[in-house]
Amino acid sequence: MEYLEVEEARERPGLRLVLTAGGPGPWSEAAKGIFAVKGLAYLPVRQAAGDANPALQEWTGQSSAPVAIWNDEPPCTTSRAILWLAERLAPTPALIPGDAGLRALCLGLCDEIHGENGLGWCRRLVLFEPVMKALGDAAATGPMGFMAWKYGYSPEAVARAERRIVEILESLSTRLGEQHRAGRRHLVGDGLTAVDLYWAAFAAMLAPLPPEQCPMPEGLRDLYTVRDGPVAAALAPELLAHRDFIYREYLALPLDF
Numbered sequence: 001m002e003y004l005e006v007e008e009a010r011e012r013p014g015l016r017l018v019l020t021a022g023g024p025g026p027w028s029e030a031a032k033g034i035f036a037v038k039g040l041a042y043l044p045v046r047q048a049a050g051d052a053n054p055a056l057q058e059w060t061g062q063s064s065a066p067v068a069i070w071n072d073e074p075p076c077t078t079s080r081a082i083l084w085l086a087e088r089l090a091p092t093p094a095l096i097p098g099d100a101g102l103r104a105l106c107l108g109l110c111d112e113i114h115g116e117n118g119l120g121w122c123r124r125l126v127l128f129e130p131v132m133k134a135l136g137d138a139a140a141t142g143p144m145g146f147m148a149w150k151y152g153y154s155p156e157a158v159a160r161a162e163r164r165i166v167e168i169l170e171s172l173s174t175r176l177g178e179q180h181r182a183g184r185r186h187l188v189g190d191g192l193t194a195v196d197l198y199w200a201a202f203a204a205m206l207a208p209l210p211p212e213q214c215p216m217p218e219g220l221r222d223l224y225t226v227r228d229g230p231v232a233a234a235l236a237p238e239l240l241a242h243r244d245f246i247y248r249e250y251l252a253l254p255l256d257f
């Protein structure tokens with residue numbers, strides 16, 4: 001993918017999307033999927049994982065990705081704000097249900113996947129642990145230490161994280177099972193919603209798509225892939241089949257990052 005640098009992107013009008021370059025970062029992939037499904041074209045802007053990203057910090061008040069910027073409006077620095085921006089710029093297909101009950105369920109499940117203390121947040125903590133242990137005191141000064149600080153890393157948080165991941169996977173499995181028994185193919189309601197796209201993107205942190213569909217660095221693929229333990233047991237084949245279904249029906253492959 002061709003990325004603009006922040007300095008150039010700030011001068012451009014329209015829709016710009018700041019993304020973590022070089023890998024299938026789930027937060028960034030989910031934002032790309034939402035815009036793709038809605039047919040919203042955007043200018044990709046580079047964010048470097050683990051870096052202070054000073055130009056991005058100056059532009060948006062923070063150094064993480066994704067960030068969506070529409071013309072001169074305030075930058076959307078949270079996944080939720082990016083989703084609402086996409087719904088506003090392209091109301092159809094609606095990715096947030098109109099029905100109040102389904103909307104609350106959809107947004108609640110979205111937060112369980114991309115939010116603080118959610119699936120991605122907790123999986124990241126677990127992935128940080130071996131690296132932080134290997135780095136020891138040296139971790140504090142480098143990009144790893146910066147991200148660990150930014151995303152709430154501590155041995156106590158890691159100890160809680162695996163339990164949370166299992167809980168969330170089990171709740172997604174239960175929901176999918178109920179939907180399938182009711183003759184429905186999506187996680188909420190009768191059609192595609194944002195939670196299907198978040199699950200599809202965040203499943204990469206547990207079982208990445210094969211190399212021909214997701215040409216990610218082998219080291220990152222190795223780190224992302226869960227092989228055993230309670231999380232592997234909770235990662236139901238139906239959930240991965242659902243991820244494959246969403247990519248097959250709604251998203252472009254191979255991934256480009």
Ligand SMILES: N[C@@H](CCC(=O)N[C@@H](CS)C(=O)NCC(=O)O)C(=O)O
Pocket residue numbers: 020025027048049050051063064065066077078079080114115147150
């Ligand atoms: N602000 C986003 C979350 C963004 C986030 O966690 N981004 C991470 C993804 S791993 C990131 O930018 N990591 C690279 C970095 O911090 O340099 C939200 O509200 O959902």
